[in-house]
Structure formats: C-alpha cells, structure tokens
Amino acid sequence: MKLDARCPSGPIEQRWSNHKMDMKLVNPANKRKFKIIIVGTGLAGGSAAATLSELGYQVDAFCFQDSPRRAHSIAAQGGINAAKNYQNDGDSVQRLFYDTVKGGDFRARESNVWRLAEVSANIIDQCVAQGVPFAREYGGHLANRSFGGAQVSRTFYARGQTGQQLLIGAYQALERQVQAGGVKMHTRHEMLELVVIDGHARGIVTRDLVTGKIESWAADAVVLASGGYGNVFYLSTNAKGCNVTATYRAFKKGAGFANPCYTQIHPTCIPVSGDYQSKLTLMSESLRNDGRVWVPTQQGDTRAPSQIPDSERDYYLERKYPSYGNLAPRDIASRAAKQVCDEGRGVGPGGRGVYLDFGDAIKRLGAKVISERYGNLFDMYTTITGEDPYSAPMRIYPAVHYTMGGLWVDYNLMSTIPGLHVVGEANFSDHGANRLGASALMQGLADGYFILPYTIGHYLATAKQPKVTTDHPEFKKAAEDVRARTTRFLAIGGKRTVADFHRTLGALLWEKCGMGRTEKGLKELLQEIPVLREEFWKNVNVPGSDASLNMALENAGRVADFLEFGELMVRDALDRAESCGGHFREEFQTPDGEAQRNDAEYCHASVWEYQGEGATPVRHKEPLNFEFVELQTRSYK
C-alpha cells in the first residue's frame, strides 16, 4: 500500500490556492457525463451532493434513514467553529489552525488543518445565505460562544440545535437539486459492498431496506460520507443507526483504515441509568461556558450537593487547569472525571458521575439568562432524568462520542483506492488524536461544500477510466456476496439477539479500550473478541425474512462488521505504545497523569491494510511533519 498524501509544498497559507490552480478541471459541458455515487447524506454527504449537482455532475445519493434530513448530524448541539474574528478577540486562520493542531495532540496533517481553517469562514457565509437561523445579537449581527480548547470565542450556534439547522440547510440545498434532476436520492438504502474494477472504485451494492432488493450501482467515482463508528462501543452519544459498515466494507476492498484507536470520549453526558440503556445522551460542551464541574473532596460523601459547602468541593478542572478551567479539551476533562471517580469521589448511583453546577451562574446572571442560553438542554436533562438542573447540579459522566480515526485520505480526500473519496467523520484527516468541540460540523461542511467539489473534478479529469455497467462480473460477484451474507444471517437461528452480542462487545471495549488502555487489557481483547465473533456466527438469532423491512437483519450486518472492526481498533491501540489525545495508554503518562506522547516513534498516522479473512492486517505509516507548529507537550494549565 502506497501512502502518498499529495500535500502541496511551499508557504502553508498558499498551499490550497496553489493546489486549486494545479488541479485539472472538468469542462462544464462534460460534467453531466460523469456520475458520482455518494453514500451518506449528513452534513458532509448532503453538502457534497448538492454542490456537485449544482456544478453539473449526476449524483446518486444514498442514506439508510427514511429521509436525508434525519442523518446523525441533526443531533449536533453546540456549534460550529469559524475563524471570522467577529468578536475582535484575536482570532485568525492561523490561530484556528494552531488550536486544532495542538488540540489534536500533534497527530494531524498540517496542510489539511490549515485548509480547514481557511475555508471555515466561507461555511458561515454559505449557511447564512441558505437561511440558517444562527443566534444573533440585538444589533442583528451573529453571536458567538466559546468551546473547549480555545481562548477565543469563535463558535457559531443556533440555540442548542446547531447541527439540525446546518443539516436542514444542506438538506434543502440537496432537495433543490433533487427537484432540478441532478441528484437521485435513494433513501432507506444501505450500502453493503464497494465495487472495485481495475483498481478504481466504480460502484456499490445496496439493499433496499423496505423490499430487501439487492441492487448494483455503477459510477465514475464513489464518495463515502457515512459518519463515524462510535457505536462499536454499543453505548455512545451517536444515533442508533450509526455504523462502520460502509467504511469497513471499503477497508476489506483495499482502502487503508487510519488510526482506528482514536476515539473521543465526551466529558459531559448523562450517566448510564440501567442495563436496558440503549444510548447515552450528550449534554453539550457549551454548558461548560457557565457550568462548573466538581466532586466532593471527601471519598464516599453521600450528602446532597446543596449540603456540601464550597470548602468541601473540589472544582478539579479549575484547580488543575487554571488557564482553561472548565473549558479544558475533551480528552483531558474526561480523564480527569474518570480519575476522581476512580478515587471514590464520584457521585450518584454507582459513583460514576460528577456534578456540572449552574448555581453560581444562576446567581450571577439569573435563571432567565441561563434558560435562554441552555433552556432546551436543561429540558432534555429533566425529561431524561426527572431532575431539575435549575435547582440541583446536573450529574454527568464521560461517554463515547466521536471517532477521529477513519479511512485514510490524501490531501484530495481520496482513499488508497483511486476514485474512492471519503468526507466528514468517515475520514481520518483533520482532528489528529482529539477533536476540538464544534470542529466536526466545520470539517464535514468544509469537505462537502468547499474541498471535495474541486478535488473530485481533478480525479475525474485525470483518471480516464472506461465506462462500466453493472453487468461487469465484479458487480455480479459483489451482489452475490451480499446475498450470501444475508442468507447466512437468517439461517443461523441461534439463541442470542443481535443487541445482546452488541452490548457484550461494547462492554468489553469500554472496559479495556475506552478511556484508559493497557497492554494487558488490549491483549486480552485480542483473545476475547474473536471468541465472541465466533459465537455470533453460530448463535445469533435473526428472525424474519430478507424480502421485507427487517431491522434485526440490518443490525446483524452492522454488528457483524463491528465485531471485526473492534479487533482492528484494539490492534491499533496496542500498536500505538504512547498516549496522545483520546488514546490514553496507562503505561505512558507524565507524573501528574497527563498523556505522554512519544514523538520519536509515533509521530505518524497508522494506516491498516486488510490481508484477507483471518489474516492479521498490516500497519503502514504516514509520517507527520510539523513545519509550522512546533511539536511540544500540550498544556492547558
């Protein structure tokens, strides 16, 4: 596997514009002769589909939900970053670039991050032009808030529903193109195979989730915008349908998978309440603008929070990280929460929780202001827990939230399979080992609106591949594989449900490949996961038929892929014998418990190559060079 990142050289601020100049263009009249498949219509895929159709390409877009408006992006709460410097607080492209490289613990590619920061401002302009109702000040100008890992206020938001409003903007642009005839939207269709012909990605095989029909689709290029794999842990803040299938199937067809072990644990989520729990709910990071995080100083203190005087509270983030305080980045805030709970100072059932307290902010600003800022989040908390955060602090605990790892892509967002492009959370490129809050929405829309539309044109203009149809034997074979797999699931007739296997896998991974990882635990997982997988294929029970809507069957496919992918993630975590960002190997920490990187040996992206059923995948390296930001120990003290 050859890893050529195709990063331009020269002054970093000129790289993207020079690169745009160097790329080949497709003549406007020829664009309609090219067909592009886009799998996933969240922020990344929806924006890409709309923009590519506007340019004149023919787009076939797919999602598994009943409407593109329901992609998981809809759930993003807090906001989207952009280097607008509207607050005049010293923000700039350079500062956003710097914060993102540092926030990612120096494991991202500089050229990509600069470009992301550079196009960030255009995203806000575009969204406002679409009618996205961002929060505004009384003077009519856009409002901003702060997010973790930054000392400027650069986050744009729409109450606590930023993802919803951005996605609706992209969805409307997409539906406009559906009406115009440039996009054919295939909802309730799940991609189950990628088709590669003569080394190029040429199409996909899908299952119609309503009729069960297995169909093949040919194109000149394929884009995966299928989101992240956080649900490998079963419990996460992701929507229930989020999965790794599209990217994992591509991995099995030769696409390199980069840094699968980089997973983000979000510090502020509602704690688990019982074994029946089906997902975890995020309480937006924006709450840390006004909420103060604390636990009792004494172990096992069971007094009600209001009975604990200030002198017996440990505001541990403010204590340990005075310059960032409650806005310390996610990886750091999560680990700090785990630490105090491990010390026996956690609160709530099971001692797995810390307080997020608005008492001081309410005293200072009044309940009305707090309700204006966070009302919907407070309501959500009350709905779920039955408790009132206006009168008692919220209880929160870290939960799996986002995945920085994903399919490896070059500067053109193309994977190691020519023609296969990957955008949004599904790729690995911009966040290194830890994503800063409000940067995923930025990256998804940067990829879809402003980067892919240029770079895919270059591929189409230069690839010069003959047209193929779905009669090609590779399509027939891929469709046959899908059919065989489906039949196999239905024939097992075992005793355990799909969800049961998924829960078991998730619990194993959370325990040994979650917030803290050790060589011993990871090695155990490499024994345990294959055993579980074997049992799955013998003992899972998938009722129903393949000729109708069958959600158990859909889930079986996703969990089967998680059972393989989980092992890859563990392998990567074991291989990376350092701590960085969201990847915390307990053996590698500083005396005060912070992540200890090993730049001499691990300043690279690890890219895994599939070697066939049962064979150990091979790890390749893309070295990371830091020319503009000096490698240093990340400090938020």
Place this chain on the structure above:
Amino acid sequence: MTTGKTMTLKLHVWRQAGPNAPGKMTDYVANNVNEHMSFLEMLDVVNEELTKTGEEPIAFDHDCREGICGACSMVINGIPHGGHKGVTACQLHMRHFQDGQDIYIEPWRAKAFPVIRDLVTNRSAFDRIIASGGYVSVNTGGAPDANALPIPKKDADQAFDAAACIGCGACVAACKNASAMLFVAAKVSHLSHTPQGKVEAGDRARTMIAQMDAEGFGTCSNYSQCEAVCPKEISVKVIADLNREYIKSSLLK
C-alpha cells in the same frame, strides 16, 4: 446497577407485515419495565423477548433517540408521541405510566403516509414538499460575508422557532383531515423571516401548497390539533405567515 421502580404493562400494538398486508392490534405483556426507561427502550426489551421466542420484533422508526431527528413516530394511547408537551416518543419516559396500565401503540394514520410495516410509515411526501420549494435558491460559493446583512434578533428568533420542525409528521397524524399545513407553514415561516428567504417567499408558498395537495394531504380546518402534539411546540401562528405569503403572491400574479 439498575435503580428505580419496575412495572408491568399491557401493550396493544398494531402489527402489519407489509404495505399491502392486513394489520391488526396484537396484545403483549411488558414485564420489568423500569421507570427510567424511555418508551423506545421499553419496546426494545419487548422486542428482545419476542426475538427469543422466535417471533418477529415490532418494527418502529427511530435513530437519534434525543428528540431531534424526527424518525420516531407512533401514536400512543391515541395521541401522536403520547401527549407529553414538547416530547417525542423516544424522549417519553416510563415514569409517566402506571403499573398495570394498558397502552395502545399505532402508526401514523394518513393517506399520504402509507404503512410500510407495523409502526413504520412512508413519509417521503415531506421530502417532496421541501423539494418543491422549501429552500433558498442559492448555489454553493459566492455568498457575501455573513455579517454583511444584519438580521434583527427578533426575526432570527422567529425564523428559528419555525425552523425547529423535525419533520416527524405528528401534526399530520393528529389532524382529522391529515393536513400537512403546520409542516408546510413552518418552512415558509422560517424562510420568510430571513432576508435571504424573503425573495422567493410567495412562489415558495404556492409551490409547496400545490405539492401538499398533490400528495394527498387534507385541507386545514383550523382545529389546531397539530400545535398540541408538535414535539417542537411550533405555533399555528406560522400558518398565518403562510397564508399571508400565499395571498400576497396570488394577488401579485
């Protein structure tokens, strides 16, 4: 470490094997329902039990389980989403039910939302209504600076209130005419409160209404049942915005 009270519930659920198959209410007993469960978690538990006995689980749409994607859609004891103010079915928690209670669970019922299976319906008519005009006609690129055009906070807030619609279809399910008026009006109101969307407001109102009619949704008779069940509490005032844009543009034609 499960805490909280448990209860037993008597469920009566609409089962329908496919779009053209006959459907009927089927009874199930849900045991060990914890008060902290969400309604969908309760159904998950029932489904796992059904699967173990070889019966097909109850199909229902869901995804985010946070009340924002609009996927979950079921009528609970006669009311879309179950009748708790501002709450979708996925956010409804079992602490609002009593031990031994009967619960009737049905799909959205509307000609324009045909049943696919059990509680799952086809709501793609909503996508087609948006495609008919629910957008600002702007291509990617070339947008002016976002702060070039200040928007009064009041307008931005009103736009947001309408834009909060999650497209779940509860409004249609609650309406005795199965009208999609609240859904259409929310979009028209959202966009007409922004200067960018104002330009096409009239055309938008007309094309979206025409599409709504073509999809087989009923007419609005101002019963306001839609507002009562809307999980995002969208006010019927948006319908006045729609009517205004519609009339203005019809007069100008």
